[in-house]
Amino acid sequence: MATRASVVPEQIGIPSVVMVCKGFETAAEFTAQGRGTFNMPKAVFGRHVDTFTTSELEEHVRTSIVDQVVTALTVQPPDAKPRMVDPDLTDIVFSGTFEEVNEHFYTNEWSDGLPIVPPTVEKVQAFLRFTDRRPEEAIGSLLPDSREATIWSIAVNGVMAGCRPEHMPILIALVEVWPTLALACAIQEQHPARRCRSI
Amino acid sequence: MYEVVWPRGKRTVQGIALAKRPNTLAGKTIAELWNGGFRGDEIFRILERELEKRYPGVKFARWEDFGRMGGAAEDKVLAELPLLLKSRGVDVSVGGVGC
Numbered sequence: 001m002a003t004r005a006s007v008v009p010e011q012i013g014i015p016s017v018v019m020v021c022k023g024f025e026t027a028a029e030f031t032a033q034g035r036g037t038f039n040m041p042k043a044v045f046g047r048h049v050d051t052f053t054t055s056e057l058e059e060h061v062r063t064s065i066v067d068q069v070v071t072a073l074t075v076q077p078p079d080a081k082p083r084m085v086d087p088d089l090t091d092i093v094f095s096g097t098f099e100e101v102n103e104h105f106y107t108n109e110w111s112d113g114l115p116i117v118p119p120t121v122e123k124v125q126a127f128l129r130f131t132d133r134r135p136e137e138a139i140g141s142l143l144p145d146s147r148e149a150t151i152w153s154i155a156v157n158g159v160m161a162g163c164r165p166e167h168m169p170i171l172i173a174l175v176e177v178w179p180t181l182a183l184a185c186a187i188q189e190q191h192p193a194r195r196c197r198s199i
Numbered sequence: 200m201y202e203v204v205w206p207r208g209k210r211t212v213q214g215i216a217l218a219k220r221p222n223t224l225a226g227k228t229i230a231e232l233w234n235g236g237f238r239g240d241e242i243f244r245i246l247e248r249e250l251e252k253r254y255p256g257v258k259f260a261r262w263e264d265f266g267r268m269g270g271a272a273e274d275k276v277l278a279e280l281p282l283l284l285k286s287r288g289v290d291v292s293v294g295g296v297g298c
Binding site: 001002003004005006008009010011012013014015016017018019020021024027028034035036037038039040041043045048049050052054057058061062065066069070073074075076077079080086087089090091092093094095096097098101105110111118119120121124138141142145146147148149150153156157160 | 200201202203204205206207208209210211212213214215216217218219220221222223224229230232233234235236237238241242245246249250253268269273276277280281284285289290291292293294295296297
């Protein structure tokens, strides 16, 4: 919520900074990037604010947060670009063992750290056999990162999650309704690690 | 060995350049955008006191003026925010608290 609101001033030319607790910087970055702000300035509390006593909070704001806020609002950050060029849907982005694939996906924030089934082209194609829709068809744009959900990417994620290929029609249906669910939208943006399932 | 494909889709938003920063906050109006949680009421008051000490003439458009940034009416609140910021003569903005 805080980051979504803080992006609005930037969109109309007003410098802005968002205050976040340590550990939530990545969540803020995802949210800001999904709204087109790739280098949203942040002032980061050293730990969760609820763990400070009143006097500790006062001290921390005075000695750390104020300086971060001032810097964020008076020093021009460099223009940032997306960190990587998006691959094409069918590009092989990594080769490795089961453990190496899992580590690569976790490191790139493509998984939440739970084990995934490596999404090979063969496994994805098995899912695509259960739909008549074109793999490149985009169903919509999903938060927090505002990225296309394509038939292909739904199949890839279905593979990763351990679904069976015949689950594909259900997966497509879920993604079709997902952006219309207020709850889902809130959950998607609050934290990348938070998940919601609905059948 | 597994050869794997990318699990994400292409971005649907273009990047925007960040707004031009002023050299100083002296004489500026600072908006406080609070999501209603995580001790923002305390934090913004401390910020106000400290920034007033450092920057003569600094003013605040307080979080009470903007309403809660979030909740069930969030879409409406955010849609109305640009006009509110302009009507309050806001120069820079501080949002919080993200947890």
